[in-house]
Amino acid sequence: MKAQMNIRSLVNRDNNIVQLLVMTVLIFAVMTALSPDKFLRYYNFESITYIFPELGLLSIAMMIAMLTGGIDLSVVGVANLSGILAGVLFHKLAGAAGIADTGILTVLLGGVIALGTGLVAGTVNGLLITRMGITPILATLGTGQVFTGLAIVLTGGPAIVGFPTAWAFLGNGKILGLATPFVLFAVIAALIAFVLTRTAFGINLMLIGTNPKAALFAGLKRERMVLYSYMLTGVLASVAGIILSGRTNAAKSDYGNSYLLQAVLIAVLGGTNPAGGRGTVLGITIAVAALMLLSSGFQILRFSNHLIDFIWGAFLLLVIVINAYKNRTR
């Protein structure tokens, strides 16, 4: 019985992955056909490996929040606040040598502060949701504004420009010929995939999302697990913030505003059930890749950013329709 269930869920999941792969190949083919000389250049794909990790991490964070039927609308706020707090620290501690040559210890401290910001922010979200009983949408909508607001208070509005070289390496550098953020993403994604599928914590999250009441009667510590999941979400968001500030050498309170919609879209597109219980890192990764190809293709075709936003929104609604029809036949 149990083995049968496992096989069935595996087939279902692979079905979804296969669909995503087909879609990716389709997008790739169409974009290649539309502008073969520009789209197929190595430079295009290389730049995608630099941009995609931020969005990928935010989407994985969104997926984790959705596993328990929640959502985290504060991820972008957390990412920006993390980058800004680190930036403020670097500017305070910058010696006569200038910010670029800040010592490795300071950079490490900045990293701790950024990740700590994510952890604290995630804890606040988790406590509001589990202890105060606020619905995740409104709790994270509120905290997201507070985090963004704090970022504005800290910077006064304009961007904090200038980060240490070692910090910028995280967003700009290369490891063995591959983009550092891409390597970071691969490592973190693998780690999260392991945690979600192979540890008690991950299984618990899936079970809580599938059937909260059954999970409660089975003796799962729902509150604690949900709290942990939001802490993890916060930390992932702050890693995205580190990469973003490293790549652009700046941090600002309103960077990546359109990432929120895109993260939700990718999570849903990647096979996550927003009502909880289903979602894979692999699905998210393929979905991010597909949408990055799509958006870079449209940029090459000289679509304006606003039109690309329109297309993202249309895509989200389209995915809802497709998912609805898929579930109907099942």
Next chain:
Amino acid sequence: MALLRRSETVIAGILLLAMVLIGTINPAFWQLDNLFSLMRSNVIIGIMALGVLLVLISGGIDVSFPAFAVAAMYLTIKGMLALGYNGVVLPLLAATIMGLLFGAVNGFFVYKFRMIPLIVTLGTSAMVRGFLLGVVGTSMININKMPTALIDFARTDVISVTKADGTTYGLTAMVLIYVGLAVAMHLVLRYTMIGRSAYALGGDPEAARRAGFDLRKTIFFIYCVAGALAGFAGLLHSGMIWLANPRDFVGLELDVIAAVVLGGASIFGGRGSVLGTMLGVFMLVMVKNSLIIMRVDTTWQLVVVGSIVIVATALSAWRDRRRTA
């Protein structure tokens, strides 16, 4: 009934307390022109809040109404300029209908595909804004090009006072429109079947279905009305500020949702009243405006609004849990 009344009394009490506090810090708060301008700031947020109240009562959420408002406003004014039409009633009707049609798209996705309203409205919001800025245009329509009839209409005052130095100020007549819409919404929510079905849907969708409510009708009604109110408010807004900006209303959804939750609407659906919402709107607008009077740096605005959302929702959650326990 008694309980409902009590919840609004509490909000009114807090509101009064806050007014006294702000008035003590800066007595300028109590000057008539400040109070008039406060009421004026209530109109647009208030009208939108009536729609959001309806959505929250039904257990949904809507983050797309600012996009609908700005699209209805900008498209209507563009249309007026293109046709050379200068009027009030027809444009307002056009903006309302546009908002209603946008809202119907929300209703369609929420009902037909049983999708979480947040995700649907995020999608429609991005589409409408993207279309507006990407296809229709990004340039502002300034006062020199704005239809004069709209501006004149929005300038009407109900009360006009002349100061000692000869300058005049007044209470805008738009407040009457807001109050009129609020009364209509109150009557619909309280005395019509469709209004009661919104409460039923928010309380328990399955129970509402079995009790014989046509949920398709209810859901379409809710999202269409929310969209229509947003479209109407959008055009009224441009008349009041003498400007049509296609990038307007960004982030307004949070203010409005905050105001409605502050006004005692339950975040779990099934509870909420027009009077409470109006009090909540007044409280939010007052706090935001008074930050300037109290000489708080404007960079703190987001933090304050966000905190209000958190505190209000926490209180609402605490109250509802205590009741069900």
